[in-house]
């Protein structure tokens with residue numbers, strides 16, 4: 434019987450030796466915190482991402498973990514979440530996904546580059562002279578929040594509200610299981626954000642542009658379009674899906690480079706490695722460690738019976754370090770080839786924001802490499818936030 438738990442401090446600090454042990458001993462086990470069967474091997478996680486019996490329509494099974502009286506109090510939250518493409522399957526997902534994907538067409542993401550570069554410049558300018566920064570507070574945390582705010586047409590004065598909403602959503606979803614307090618805070622965030630976005634959407638309707646929000650307002654080739662409610666809920670989803678995930682890629686990636694000075698020097702000497710380096714950093718310390726599914730029919734996974742109705746926790750953090758898939762999986766190799774990590778998921782729900790996340794990380798890492806020679810950790814051991822699903826640092830003080 435596995436006693437491992439995501440919330441133990443030494444697991445938060447470094448889950449990988451734990452995954453390694455359990456993957457060998459009990460590759461599928463019941464996890465009390467997640468209230469689901471945790472799946473640790475690469476092949477099993479990949480297969481379940483594609484298996485129609487393992488459904489992403491897991492909203493009800495997740496909220497069922499709350500006491501019944503509390504569930505009634507979060508009806509507005511439930512209504513918004515039930516329109517998130519992340520939680521839909523079948524015809525509803527097939528209809529919604531291409532409409533949301535329309536906001537991430539290569540042309541639209543490419544047009545975001547100058548704005549991402551400007552935001553990175555603005556963030557790094559104030560710390561240029563001091564030659565030190567907290568890479569989370571000063572770069573990795575604000576960058577994706579500001580980029581999403583800009584992408585959604587939110588003016589700079591409102592950015593702090595945006596960050597607060599994002600934090601409430603991350604605490605609710607990342608904690609493994611919801612609590613009444615995190616659910617109510619997430620609800621307040623979603624309600625406020627949707628109310629706020631109404632004005633911005635009206636503005637875009639009156640004056641369409643070539644951007645993500647205008648793409649959401651338009652119809653696709655077959656004449657389908659998002660309803661006003663779907664657009665509002667999708668905006669809330671993008672803030673959740675695109676903020677801390679990207680923060681964690683930049684923060685965890687920077688920490689991995691600082692802990693592997695030879696690899697950092699290799700990248701400085703050969704910048705053509707940046708593309709494979711980003712994929713390796715995504716694999717090595719996955720920003721999203723685990724995602725959930727609900728089982729529609731009895732299943733057997735790695736010899737373990739998983740009854741219909743139970744939750745699955747697919748652990749990409751473990752799958753990405755599985756020696757059956759990756760040679761020398763605990764080694765950071767910025768030139769790694771054939772790197773089929775699962776950090777963006779797989780199959781029908783594969784991350785729609787992956788091109789934007791890669792763009793932001795590329796611009797951020799390029800700026801760090803260009804402007805911060807002799808970059809090193811500033812003493813203290815960096816601490817990870819106690820969040821089971823979203824693995825990211827509280828702070829990362831560096832000097833250069």
Ligand code: HEM
Pocket residue numbers: 489518519520530533581671672674675676678679682720721724725775776777778779781782783784785786787789790
């Ligand atoms: C490094 C950063 C990111 C990581 C690691 C990440 C990871 C993921 C993962 C694992 C999934 C699949 C979840 C599942 O199947 O249960 C997903 C889905 C999704 N992501 Fe990302 N994501 C990142 C950035 C972004 C950004 C920047 C956006 C947009 C602003 C975004 C938007 C989405 C959307 C819309 C989906 C749902 C797709 C669907 O369900 O059909 N993500 N992401």
